[in-house]
Amino acid sequence: MYPQMIEDAKQEGNNGALRSFNFANDVEKVHAGLYQKALDNLGKNDAVDYYVCKICGNTVEGEPPDECPVCKAKKAAFYKID
Numbered sequence: 001m002y003p004q005m006i007e008d009a010k011q012e013g014n015n016g017a018l019r020s021f022n023f024a025n026d027v028e029k030v031h032a033g034l035y036q037k038a039l040d041n042l043g044k045n046d047a048v049d050y051y052v053c054k055i056c057g058n059t060v061e062g063e064p065p066d067e068c069p070v071c072k073a074k075k076a077a078f079y080k081i082d
């Protein structure tokens with residue numbers, strides 16, 4: 001889905017859309033990894049804190065990084081999911 005949207009945004013010269021679609025494309029891969037990890041450990045997952053980057057939607061376990069690996073936002077851009 002996102003690769004075609006990225007190409008369309010490039011062709012249209014829509015840099016805002018291109019930025020958003022690239023973020024979404026990258027973050028979906030992170031989410032897929034988190035889902036797979038949870039499925040692989042179904043019934044034996046430890047409780048863990050999750051943080052989401054308010055710029056790109058990247059999600060991390062444990063503690064937020066100093067810099068978002070997807071959008072390069074600073075640690076303060078992450079908020080904890082309750």
Ligand SMILES: [Fe+2]
Pocket residue numbers: 053054055056057058068069070071072073
């Ligand atoms: Fe981010």
